[in-house]
Amino acid sequence: MMTGRVSALHILVSVPFRRIGEPNIAIEFVVDTGFTGELCLPPEAVVVLGLPFRYDLRAHLADDSSVMLPVHDATILWHDVEFEVSSMNKPEIDLEDDDVRPEYGPEVFARGVRGKHFASYQAGTNLALLAPDVRSAFPTDEPVAVNEALRCLCPLP
Amino acid sequence: MATTRLSREEVGQRGETLYEQKIRVAVETEENIGKMVIIDVETGEYEVDDRGLAPARRLQSRHPDAALYGKRIGYDVAEALGGVRERVAP
Numbered sequence: 001m002m003t004g005r006v007s008a009l010h011i012l013v014s015v016p017f018r019r020i021g022e023p024n025i026a027i028e029f030v031v032d033t034g035f036t037g038e039l040c041l042p043p044e045a046v047v048v049l050g051l052p053f054r055y056d057l058r059a060h061l062a063d064d065s066s067v068m069l070p071v072h073d074a075t076i077l078w079h080d081v082e083f084e085v086s087s088m089n090k091p092e093i094d095l096e097d098d099d100v101r102p103e104y105g106p107e108v109f110a111r112g113v114r115g116k117h118f119a120s121y122q123a124g125t126n127l128a129l130l131a132p133d134v135r136s137a138f139p140t141d142e143p144v145a146v147n148e149a150l151r152c153l154c155p156l157p
Numbered sequence: 158m159a160t161t162r163l164s165r166e167e168v169g170q171r172g173e174t175l176y177e178q179k180i181r182v183a184v185e186t187e188e189n190i191g192k193m194v195i196i197d198v199e200t201g202e203y204e205v206d207d208r209g210l211a212p213a214r215r216l217q218s219r220h221p222d223a224a225l226y227g228k229r230i231g232y233d234v235a236e237a238l239g240g241v242r243e244r245v246a247p
Contacts, residue, residue, distance in 0.1 A: 037208060038236065054213035055195055055225035056168045057235035060242055066234055068165040071227060073210055086210050088236065 004031070015039065017049050018075040018082060025049060039074065039087045046072055051087055059088070163198065163224050171198035172226025185246055190231035197223045205230070 004013035011031040016024040027045060041049075051072035060066050074087040130138070130146075138145050163171070175196055180203055184194055193209040196202075197216050200223070204212035209227045216223050229235040231246030 040238065054210060054217070055227045056165050056172075057209070057227035057229075058169055059236040059238050060234045061238055068169045069236070070165065071209060071213075073214070084210060086208065088238075 016077040018077065019049065024077065037085055039076070039085050041072075041087050041089065043089045046087065046089060049074065054086070057088075168198055168224050168226050171224075172196045172228060175201055175203075175226075176228055184230055190244070190246055192230050193235065194228050194230055196226045196228060198226050199224055209235075 004011055006012070012028050013031055014026045014028045016026045018024055025048070027041070029039060041051075051074050054071050054073050056068050056070055058066050059069050069088045072087045072089075074085050075082050076085055138149075175198060176194070179201065180194060180196065184203075184205055189205060192205055192207055193212065194203050194205045195209055195212040195216055197220060200220065202216060202219070204215055206212045213225050213227070216225055227235050229242065231244055232242045233245050234242045236242065
């Protein structure tokens with residue numbers, strides 16, 4: 001049985017890599033959709049582990065683009081048994097180009113008010129969004145009127 | 158060796174061209190769908206196996222500096238990282 005840990009809703013499993021004549025190196029991986037014989041490593045780890053390059057392949061990414069990735073040969077310990085895996089370099093994604101989609105212009109974010117409801121939450125107030133027809137019956141933002149109205153509907157003690 | 162290494166994109170383009178022109182008719186059978194074909198993009202040699210590592214090692218043993226392209230038979234891409242790979246073979 002393999003054991004791992006869960007962090008921020010990700011399943012993390014530590015996988016030891018075999019190195020000839022040197023101690024194993026364990027690298028922690030996020031389990032995505034199940035293990036099918038491929039691991040994704042950052043290029044630095046491929047260099048440190050000295051993994052031999054085998055071939056290039058094309059892979060689809062979640063944003064529907066595709067990239068060419070180098071595949072390396074690696075031997076890991078899986079259930080304490082040596083297992084050959086192909087190891088792909090993680091694609092280098094340019095964060096400059098990975099910005100907010102153009103349809104979400106700066107005006108969308110400019111409308112937001114930071115911490116708008118923070119004080120209310122701190123005071124223990126529950127927030128409920130009123131439907132438009134109810135809202136029109138309470139023209140001010142004063143909560144007293146809403147509370148008065150709702151109390152009329154509460155069963156008497 | 159004093160050969161100029163092909164860029165990763167060039168390997169991909171040459172591999173796809175070779176696959177379309179010569180290799181597809183030989184390997185794209187129902188029992189091979191989903192297997193990996195590794196193509197030496199300089200000599201045109203190729204090998205098929207369930208996974209890519211073993212055929213890549215065999216081709217590299219013949220030409221240690223071989224530029225190899227891995228293609229998933231019958232699919233648009235070999236792997237999907239978050240996206241999907243779609244079967245394109247009929």
